[in-house]
Amino acid sequence: MSESPFQAEIEALCKRAKAASIAVAELSSATKDAWLLHAADRLEAEKDAILAANASDMEAATAAGVARPIVNRLSLAAGKWENMISGLRDVAALPDPVGTISEMRVRPNGLRVGRMRIPLGVVAMIYEARPNVTVDAAALCVKAGNACVLRGGKEAFQANMALADVLRAAAKETGLPEDAVCIFRTTDREAVTPLLGMDRYVDLLIPRGGKALVQRVMAESRIPVIAHDEGVCHVFLDESARPEMACDIVLDSKIKQMAVCNALETLLVHRGAVRAVLPTVLKALHEQGVEVRGCPETREVDPEAVAASETDWAAEYLDRILAVRVVGGIDEAIEHIQTWGSNHTEVIVTESYSNAEAFVRRCNSSAVGVNCSTAFADGFRLGLGAEIGVSTTKIHAYGPMGLEGLTTQKFVMFGEGQLRE
Amino acid sequence: MSESPFQAEIEALCKRAKAASIAVAELSSATKDAWLLHAADRLEAEKDAILAANASDMEAATAAGVARPIVNRLSLAAGKWENMISGLRDVAALPDPVGTISEMRVRPNGLRVGRMRIPLGVVAMIYEARPNVTVDAAALCVKAGNACVLRGGKEAFQANMALADVLRAAAKETGLPEDAVCIFRTTDREAVTPLLGMDRYVDLLIPRGGKALVQRVMAESRIPVIAHDEGVCHVFLDESARPEMACDIVLDSKIKQMAVCNALETLLVHRGAVRAVLPTVLKALHEQGVEVRGCPETREVDPEAVAASETDWAAEYLDRILAVRVVGGIDEAIEHIQTWGSNHTEVIVTESYSNAEAFVRRCNSSAVGVNCSTAFADGFRLGLGAEIGVSTTKIHAYGPMGLEGLTTQKFVMFGEGQLRE
Numbered sequence: 098m099s100e101s102p103f104q105a106e107i108e109a110l111c112k113r114a115k116a117a118s119i120a121v122a123e124l125s126s127a128t129k130d131a132w133l134l135h136a137a138d139r140l141e142a143e144k145d146a147i148l149a150a151n152a153s154d155m156e157a158a159t160a161a162g163v164a165r166p167i168v169n170r171l172s173l174a175a176g177k178w179e180n181m182i183s184g185l186r187d188v189a190a191l192p193d194p195v196g197t198i199s200e201m202r203v204r205p206n207g208l209r210v211g212r213m214r215i216p217l218g219v220v221a222m223i224y225e226a227r228p229n230v231t232v233d234a235a236a237l238c239v240k241a242g243n244a245c246v247l248r249g250g251k252e253a254f255q256a257n258m259a260l261a262d263v264l265r266a267a268a269k270e271t272g273l274p275e276d277a278v279c280i281f282r283t284t285d286r287e288a289v290t291p292l293l294g295m296d297r298y299v300d301l302l303i304p305r306g307g308k309a310l311v312q313r314v315m316a317e318s319r320i321p322v323i324a325h326d327e328g329v330c331h332v333f334l335d336e337s338a339r340p341e342m343a344c345d346i347v348l349d350s351k352i353k354q355m356a357v358c359n360a361l362e363t364l365l366v367h368r369g370a371v372r373a374v375l376p377t378v379l380k381a382l383h384e385q386g387v388e389v390r391g392c393p394e395t396r397e398v399d400p401e402a403v404a405a406s407e408t409d410w411a412a413e414y415l416d417r418i419l420a421v422r423v424v425g426g427i428d429e430a431i432e433h434i435q436t437w438g439s440n441h442t443e444v445i446v447t448e449s450y451s452n453a454e455a456f457v458r459r460c461n462s463s464a465v466g467v468n469c470s471t472a473f474a475d476g477f478r479l480g481l482g483a484e485i486g487v488s489t490t491k492i493h494a495y496g497p498m499g500l501e502g503l504t505t506q507k508f509v510m511f512g513e514g515q516l517r518e
Numbered sequence: 519m520s521e522s523p524f525q526a527e528i529e530a531l532c533k534r535a536k537a538a539s540i541a542v543a544e545l546s547s548a549t550k551d552a553w554l555l556h557a558a559d560r561l562e563a564e565k566d567a568i569l570a571a572n573a574s575d576m577e578a579a580t581a582a583g584v585a586r587p588i589v590n591r592l593s594l595a596a597g598k599w600e601n602m603i604s605g606l607r608d609v610a611a612l613p614d615p616v617g618t619i620s621e622m623r624v625r626p627n628g629l630r631v632g633r634m635r636i637p638l639g640v641v642a643m644i645y646e647a648r649p650n651v652t653v654d655a656a657a658l659c660v661k662a663g664n665a666c667v668l669r670g671g672k673e674a675f676q677a678n679m680a681l682a683d684v685l686r687a688a689a690k691e692t693g694l695p696e697d698a699v700c701i702f703r704t705t706d707r708e709a710v711t712p713l714l715g716m717d718r719y720v721d722l723l724i725p726r727g728g729k730a731l732v733q734r735v736m737a738e739s740r741i742p743v744i745a746h747d748e749g750v751c752h753v754f755l756d757e758s759a760r761p762e763m764a765c766d767i768v769l770d771s772k773i774k775q776m777a778v779c780n781a782l783e784t785l786l787v788h789r790g791a792v793r794a795v796l797p798t799v800l801k802a803l804h805e806q807g808v809e810v811r812g813c814p815e816t817r818e819v820d821p822e823a824v825a826a827s828e829t830d831w832a833a834e835y836l837d838r839i840l841a842v843r844v845v846g847g848i849d850e851a852i853e854h855i856q857t858w859g860s861n862h863t864e865v866i867v868t869e870s871y872s873n874a875e876a877f878v879r880r881c882n883s884s885a886v887g888v889n890c891s892t893a894f895a896d897g898f899r900l901g902l903g904a905e906i907g908v909s910t911t912k913i914h915a916y917g918p919m920g921l922e923g924l925t926t927q928k929f930v931m932f933g934e935g936q937l938r939e
Contacts (some may be wrong), residue, residue, distance in 0.1 A: 119856060123880060196879065202901060208890055210900050215882045217912050296736065300912050315717065319737045321913050342935040349937040435540060444931075457930050458617065459544060461636045469629055469933030478938070479631050479929060480623060491638050491721050491926045492742050493914040505916045508900060509878050510865075512890030514763040516770040517899070 103288035110279050111246055111298035114219045117276035118244035122216045126193035128272055129240055133189035136267035137182050140232070143263055148173060150255040151228060158226075158252045166356070171226055171253055181229040184483070188236040191482045194504050195242040208515045212506040216242030218300040220503060221292060222485075223314065225306040226250025231260045235278045237485050241503035244277045246299060248292065250306065251284035258282065293318040301503075305486050323493055323502070325486035327413040328358035328441035330471045333430040333456070334378075335447035336369035342468060343374050343446045344381055350444070350471040352385050356415045358487055359442050359464075359474040363410060363420040365430045371398060371423055379421070387417050394423035410437040427452050431459050438462060440489050442474035463489065463496030524709035531700050532667055532719035535640045538697035539665035543637045547614035549693055550661055554610035557688040558603050561653070564684055569594060571676040572649060579647075579673045587777075591648055592674055602650040605904070609657040612903040615925050616663040629936045633927040637663030639721040641924060642713060643906075644735065646727040647671025652681045656699045658906050662924035665698045667720060669713065671727070672705035679703065714739040722924075726907050744914055744923070746907035748834040749779030749862035751892045754851040754877070755799075756868035757790035763889065764795050764867045765802055771865065771892040773806050777836045779908055780863050780885075780895040784831060784841040786851045792819060792844055800842070808838050815844035831858040848873050852880050859883060861910050863895035884910060884917030 101107075140147065151173045158168045173181070194214050201211035220243045224230045231249055238245035249257045261280040268275050281288055293302070296319040304314040305325040315322050332350055334343045350361035366375050371394065379389060379399045389395065390409045391402035402421065409420040410433070424430045427445075434443055442464040445456040453467045464474035474497060476484025481499030488494050494502030522528075561568065572594045579589045594602070615635050622632035641664045645651045652670055659666035670678045682701040689696050702709055714723070717740040725735040726746040736743050753771055755764045771782035787796050792815065800810060800820045810816070811830045812823035823842065830841040831854070845851045848866075855864055863885040866877040874888045885895035895918060897905025902920030909915050915923030 122882060204899070204901055208894060210894070213878070218882070316740050321742065321911055323913070339935075345935065345937055353938060453932075457634070457932075461543060461639070461928060464929040464931065465634075466931035467933060469931050469936040470938055472938040473629060473631070473931050473933075473936065474929065478625070479931075480625055490742055492744070493926075495926045496929045505912045505914075507882060508885040508895065508917045510885065510887035510890050510894050510900075511874075511878075512888060512894075514760075514766065515890040515894065516766055517774060517891055517893040 101287050101290045103283065103285065104291045106283070107281075107288055107291040108295065110281070111219065111221075111292070111295040113276040114244040114246050114279040115298040117274035117279075118216070118218045120274050121239060121244050121277045122195075122218070122242045124242065124273065129193070129242075130189040132268055132271040132273050133185045133236055133240065135271050136264050137185040139263050139267045140182060140185075140260070143259070144178065147256060147259045147263070148178070150259040154228075154253055154255045163252055167226065167252065171228065171256075173228055173256065177229050181232050184233055185236050188240050188483055191240065191500060193240065194500050198509065206515050206518070207513065209511040211509050213509045214501075214504050215507050217503060217505055219244050219246060219298055220301045220303065221246040221248070221295070221299045221320070222303045223248045223289065223305065223310065224250065226252035228253040228256035228260055231257045231280070232264065233483075234485060235261075235264050237483055237500060238503055239273070239277050241500050243503060244274075244279065246279045246292070248281040248289065254284050290317070293320065296320045303486060322490065323488045323498065324490045326489040327439050328360070328487070329362050329411060329413050329437065329439040330359055330442040330474075331363050331365055331434050331438060331444070332361050332471065333365040333427070333443070333445045334367060334370050334374055335427065335445055335449060335452050336367040337448040337452075338367075338370055338374060338446040339448060340374045340377060344378050346444065346446055346468070346470055347378050348381055348385070351382065351387065351419055353472065355417060359471050360415065361419065361471050362412060362414055363422065363437070365433055366395075366421065366423050367430070368394070368423050368425055375399075382419060385417070387419050389419055389421055391421040392423055395421045413439070427455060431456070434460055434462070440491070441487065442466070442471045444469060444471050463487065522708050522711045524704065524706065525712045527704070528702075528709055528712040529716065531702070532640065532642075532713070532716040534697040535665040535667050535700040536719040538695035538700075539637070539639045541695050542660060542665050542698045543616075543639070543663045545663065545694065550614065550663075551610040553689055553692040553694050554606045554657055554661065556692050557657075557685050558606040560684050560688045561603060561606075561681070564680070565599065568677060568680045568684070569599070571680040575649075575674055575676045584673055588647065588673065591646070592677075594649055594677065598650050602653050605654055606657050609661050609904055612661065612921060614661065615921050619930065627936050627939070628934065630932040632930050634930045635922075635925050636928050638924060638926055640665050640667060640719055641722045641724065642667040642669070642716070642720045642741070643724045644669045644710065644726065644731065645671065647673035649674040649677035649681055652678045652701070653685065654904075655906060656682075656685050658904055658921060659924055660694070660698050662921050664924060665695075665700065667700045667713070669702040669710065675705050711738070714741065717741045724907060743911065744909045744919065745911045747910040748860050749781070749908070750783050750832060750834050750858065750860040751780055751863040751895075752784050752786055752855050752859060752865070753782050753892065754786040754848070754864070754866045755788060755791050755795055756848065756866055756870060756873050757788040758869040758873075759788075759791055759795060759867040760869060761795045761798060764791075765799050767865065767867055767889070767891055768799050769802055769806070772803065772808065772840055774893065776838060779834075780892050781836065782840065782892050783833060783835055784843065784858070786854060787816075787842065787844050788851070789815070789844050789846055796820075803840060806838070808840050810840055810842055812842040813844055816842045834860070848876060852877070855881055855883070861912070862908065863887070863892045865890060865892050884908065
């Protein structure tokens with residue numbers, strides 16, 4: 098493999114982050130929170146300049162023929178600015194996970210051992226063209242005691258530079274190393290390659306965004322990766338599901354926000370519930386303009402439904418389309434999920450104690466619920482206080498990932514001269 | 519990259535493990551424990567045949583010119599057989615981590631959310647030529663609800679085949695899928711390459727053994743890796759260290775077991791403790807035949823000491839050699855560890871409350887101790903009940919890794935029809 102022209106630049110960036118990470122790990126909560134609050138004030142003071150950079154990004158993207166939804170996602174307007182600022186203040190208010198000791202116990206020889214929560218060191222993140230993520234990610238990484246290396250989507254470049262400059266200036270002004278927040282100052286895709294080999298300096302890599310990017314990072318990275326991959330989420334309407342609740346949960350899971358990873362993509366229906374529940378649910382979906390791709394039994398009760406193929410069972414539509422399949426019972430529903438799901442979020446709607454218990458026990462996706470919307474698979478709604486993404490990698494932080502997922506635990510041992518027996 | 523001739527064979531093996539993992543995840547603790555106890559009995563019954571295979575491995579290794587220590591490590595004699603058998607019974611007696619729910623809380627809307635501990639799925643392990651590890655690893659993986667794919671060192675091949683056959687037969691006889699324990703039936707190194715790409719079927723890969731192997735696996739694997747890499751462990755004798763305790767801890771950490779990853783490799787001594795402590799410590803080390811590689815100040819008090827170079831600060835000797843460096847105080851000691859250490863185990867010997875506290879807080883190696891031997895960085899001695907290795911990867915399971923490290927947590931959500939606000 099020939100060396101990337103960005104090798105030296107990216108290595109220098111990661112080295113600076115590593116050096117900063119030692120200081121960041123030792124900061125008090127008060128200092129980190131002071132930075133977060135000061136950064137919020139500083140951003141407010143420079144709002145006009147940042148929004149101008151953002152507008153310029155949007156113009157350039159439009160001129161380059163970038164699709165409208167992606168251009169819209171770039172925008173810091175429509176409440177996104179306010180959410181970004183209040184996000185910083187919310188993170189400041191969260192308890193600091195660093196330094197807490199748990200599982201303390203006394204060994205037979207009197208040695209006291211426990212596990213202390215510590216920062217990971219350097220966290221690198223590769224993410225889509227959403228400038229607010231630059232601020233969210235930096236806030237969470239630093240609050241958890243880490244330095245971060247950020248690489249945002251290229252369409253957001255100018256806004257990202259403007260935001261990172263403020264975060265770094267605020268760091269300097271509150272006693273943090275500026276390199277607590279390191280950011281790629283190039284949009285060249287070739288610059289990603291050297292990052293993937295920086296295992297000497299980077300402790301965790303979080304890729305977010307397209308499936309192709311996540312797959313490439315998993316294949317090429319020497320750094321541990323927590324992937325934030327697709328969500329092929331299921332709702333299973335059991336025979337005993339209450340029709341009204343079933344309908345509400347399906348609509349809430351599918352319609353309220355369609356372009357998010359916890360949105361419903363495949364509806365599974367117990368054969369015994371088809372008559373009582375399915376026509377009402379499908380009617381409501383059609384009223385919302387949802388295209389149904391159904392199995393043969395679904396199409397018997399819904400003439401409008403298109404025939405589903407195997408690709409539909411694996412599809413993350415993120416759109417006004419729903420795959421629907423009738424199953425013989427809970428075993429078949431779970432088997433379908435194990436075969437076609439993406440380990441993200443599954444919900445059963447049931448009045449059966451045994452089936453609720455079995456579904457929760459046997460479905461090993463990252464979030465499994467009974468009688469609730471799939472929308473609750475979200476760091477904020479689950480009470481984590483904040484979220485850096487939803488991990489579909491099973492190790493370390495499976496599912497919605499907050500501050501704790503950006504830390505690890507070391508063993509601590511307090512002795513009075515203990516030797517081995 | 520051209521396809522390995524073992525691609526189809528290894529893919530089929532991992533696929534079988536994946537299929538088995540779904541059944542293993544749902545087994546009751548009683549069934550898993552019955553397998554462990556039955557496997558212990560079955561192994562005892564076939565002891566002669568297995569030891570014959572082991573003897574044949576040792577003969578072949580000797581004939582092939584394999585180094586004596588590696589041939590010795592192959593042996594199942596000298597208590598290793600008994601430890602292996604009692605290990606199975608000990609794992610049966612450990613509490614089953616699967617299914618426990620923690621952090622249960624009620625959200626403002628009444629949704630009850632918690633985290634349930636679940637198996638990872640399929641755990642693959644690549645390990646050194648020690649046949650007892652085949653049994654230890656299978657026991658821990660399956661007790662944690664996983665299927666495993668094992669690839670042991672080639673010198674142990676015949677014993678590994680004999681052991682795996684018994685484990686699989688015992689599985690069949692106690693209601694487990696045989697493929698809960700899958701093993702490579704080839705010693706060809708080329709067969710490892712396809713394993714590294716099996717991210718569709720394997721959830722976690724644990725490489726143990728040589729640094730070269732671990733580095734290669736980290737570079738090439740598409741599967742999440744928890745590396746069990748080298749231990750460059752430090753003891754820091756602070757100014758206030760009690761001389762007798764200092765001497766005992768250094769000797770215990772260095773001499774009692776030298777070829778293990780938690781053995782002491784570099785001794786750091788506060789300049790103010792050199793006179794009172796160092797000559798006694800070095801004399802005791804020399805009496806044990808330890809070669810000292812010292813900094814100039816060390817050599818002033820120890821004419822026998824060889825001059826240390828930078829390679830010594832980074833060396834994992836696993837032998838009767840110790841690097842010794844005099845430092846100005848705790849800051850310099852911590853800086854040395856951050857520069858040269860391997861994130862494994864560090865111990866301070868001190869009577870200073872502040873320095874003990876600072877050392878524990880600031881050293882972020884996987885195990886950090888005060889006034890105790892480095893030997894306690896071990897799953898058994900820390901009270902984990904068992905150990906599959908000591909992870910130097912910061913995420914997921916940092917340090918000694920037991921049953922819990924072979925599981926993960928999913929979010930569980932219990933509602934009564936909750937929708938988003």
